[in-house]
Amino acid sequence: MTARRSRGEGGLHWDETRERWIATITTGFDARGKRITRKASGITKTEAKNKLKELLRDHDDGVAVAPSNYTVAEAVRDWLTYGLPNRSRATVDNYTTIAESRIVAPLGRCRLRDLSADDVDRWLRAQAQEVSTRTLRLMHSILSRAVIRAMAREKVKRNVVALCAVPTGQAGRPSKSLTWEQAERLVAAAHGSSLHAYVVLSLLTGARTEEVRALRWADVDLTGQPDATPPVPPAISVLRSVRAGGDTKTRKSRRRFALPRRCVDALNAHRARLGRTPDPTALVFATANGTELDPHNVRRAFRAIVRDAGLDATAWTPRELRHSFVSILSDSGVPIEQIARLLGHSGTAVTERVYRHQLRPVLEEGAATMDSLFPSDDAG
Numbered sequence: 001m002t003a004r005r006s007r008g009e010g011g012l013h014w015d016e017t018r019e020r021w022i023a024t025i026t027t028g029f030d031a032r033g034k035r036i037t038r039k040a041s042g043i044t045k046t047e048a049k050n051k052l053k054e055l056l057r058d059h060d061d062g063v064a065v066a067p068s069n070y071t072v073a074e075a076v077r078d079w080l081t082y083g084l085p086n087r088s089r090a091t092v093d094n095y096t097t098i099a100e101s102r103i104v105a106p107l108g109r110c111r112l113r114d115l116s117a118d119d120v121d122r123w124l125r126a127q128a129q130e131v132s133t134r135t136l137r138l139m140h141s142i143l144s145r146a147v148i149r150a151m152a153r154e155k156v157k158r159n160v161v162a163l164c165a166v167p168t169g170q171a172g173r174p175s176k177s178l179t180w181e182q183a184e185r186l187v188a189a190a191h192g193s194s195l196h197a198y199v200v201l202s203l204l205t206g207a208r209t210e211e212v213r214a215l216r217w218a219d220v221d222l223t224g225q226p227d228a229t230p231p232v233p234p235a236i237s238v239l240r241s242v243r244a245g246g247d248t249k250t251r252k253s254r255r256r257f258a259l260p261r262r263c264v265d266a267l268n269a270h271r272a273r274l275g276r277t278p279d280p281t282a283l284v285f286a287t288a289n290g291t292e293l294d295p296h297n298v299r300r301a302f303r304a305i306v307r308d309a310g311l312d313a314t315a316w317t318p319r320e321l322r323h324s325f326v327s328i329l330s331d332s333g334v335p336i337e338q339i340a341r342l343l344g345h346s347g348t349a350v351t352e353r354v355y356r357h358q359l360r361p362v363l364e365e366g367a368a369t370m371d372s373l374f375p376s377d378d379a380g
Contacts, residue, residue, distance in 0.1 A: 010052050012045070021048030025055045070155045072115060072143075073108030079146035088243060095142060102127060102139050112147070112156045120164040132172030140166045176320060177327035178203075182311060187262075189309035195301050197263075197270035198285050201236075202318060204260045206325035206343050209318040210241040211248065213293050217271075218280035222264050233258040238344065242292060253344035326351070 010025035020041040038055055042048035076099050084092050107115070107123055120143070128136055144161040151159060178186060183203055190199040202212055219239060225232035237256045240246045248254050259267075271278060278284075285293055303313040322343070329339050340351040 010056055012048055012052055015041075021045050023048045023052035023055060025052070070112050070150070071108060072110045072112055072146075073104045075112050075150045075155065076103055076108070076143065076146045079142070079149045083145060083149050095138075098135065098139060099142050102131065102135075103143055107143075112150060115147075115160055117160045117163045120161050124164060124167055128167045128169045131169050133166070133169040134172055136169040137166050140164070175323055176315075178316075178320070178324040180328055180331075182309070183324055183328065185309040186305065186311070190305045193301070193305060195298070195305060197266040198298070198318075199302070199305065199321065200266040201263050202321040203324055204263050205236070205257060206322050206329075206339075207236075207238060208241065208249065208253075208322060208344075209295075209298070210243060211238050211253070213283075213285060213295070213298070214240045214242045214246065215284040216280065217278045217282055217284055220267060220284060222259070222267055222271075234264045235259055248344070250344065250346060252346040255341075255344050257342060 010023060012021060012023055014020075015022050018041070020043060023040045023042070024037055026035055026037050040048070040051035040055055042051055080092070080096055080099060084095065087095075106126070107119070110119065124136065124140065127139060131139070140161065144159060147156060147159045147161050150156045187196075187200055187203065190196040198212060201207060202209060207215075215236065215238075219237040221236070222234050224234040235256055235258050238248065239254055241248050241253075243249065267284070270284070282290060283292060287293060298318060302316075302318050306316045307313040326339055326343070329342075330336070336348050336351055340348045343351060345351050
């Protein structure tokens with residue numbers, strides 16, 4: 001007679017319908033008092049016993065027993081549904097498109113508990129032949145965050161995605177900036193258009209295009225306090241953006257900076273065209289109805305200005321006015337630390353990484369000082 005298993009040792013039985021051995025353990029009770037069971041199966045009794053031992057070992061170690069049929073696709077879609085609060089519809093749609101085509105399609109049918117670091121490495125290597133490094137990093141991030149969410153809900157034991165490095169992908173659209181001469185032509189071409197002040201402000205302050213579109217008249221001081229000690233120059237406060245929730249990209253992005261004279265003139269002309277004193281809460285740049293500018297319409301109008309400036313209209317977007325701001329300041333010898341503060345970056349790392357092609361390292365002072373202290377033999 002077969003000895004009966006003791007309480008807590010799980011169960012093992014033959015399932016005629018499935019023609020497999022089934023291992024079962026009880027891990028506790030839910031909030032309604034319903035028994036929580038975990039199961040595993042094997043074609044042979046030995047295979048099922050081994051799986052039963054694994055279930056018991058994990059339970060004894062305090063490790064949640066993950067369901068065996070939970071797939072990568074389910075984990076990713078669960079994260080897309082619940083893991084993106086306060087994100088814009090455009091961001092959610094972008095992440096969903098990338099996730100479905102680049103993660104779910106190749107990996108979705110794989111059971112999450114069976115996903116290995118080798119699987120992730122092979123997947124990343126294959127995708128690196130088709131997408132840019134930036135997209136590759138985003139794909140890795142999406143999958144990793146989906147697994148982390150699954151871990152928090154006891155669907156998987158560990159995050160193997162975090163163990164894998166992101167390889168270098170294909171070259172993406174290169175960042176570029178206008179030269180000073182091109183920038184002057186662009187500003188001249190924008191004169192008289194509805195985007196004149198928009199272009200001037202973006203180019204001469206480095207504000208993000210989503211920050212400029214969210215700017216309100218209450219944030220703009222076009223007179224300053226010239227009689228104060230020291231004098232207070234005209235300035236704008238960047239306090240919000242058109243991102244979901246109205247927040248700026250980072251906390252450091254909330255900043256106030258002085259306006260160049262050309263910006264003051266452009267904004268005064270822009271306000272004069274309104275024909276009335278604008279409400280302080282009104283948007284500085286808005287549609288005829290006072291609503292927020294659509295980014296597609298801004299890009300369309302900007303392309304027309306670029307074309308009038310004699311440049312390739314398909315090669316430039318409003319965001320590259322910010323890159324041009326960095327390039328022009330750097331070429332003028334402004335240190336990277338000051339540029340980073342003007343951009344609203346918390347440090348210089350992001351400035352160097354994102355705008356590295358526009359930055360000219362300001363490393364000439366050391367040589368100049370040493371030349372004065374230790375003149376060459378030929379100089380004497």
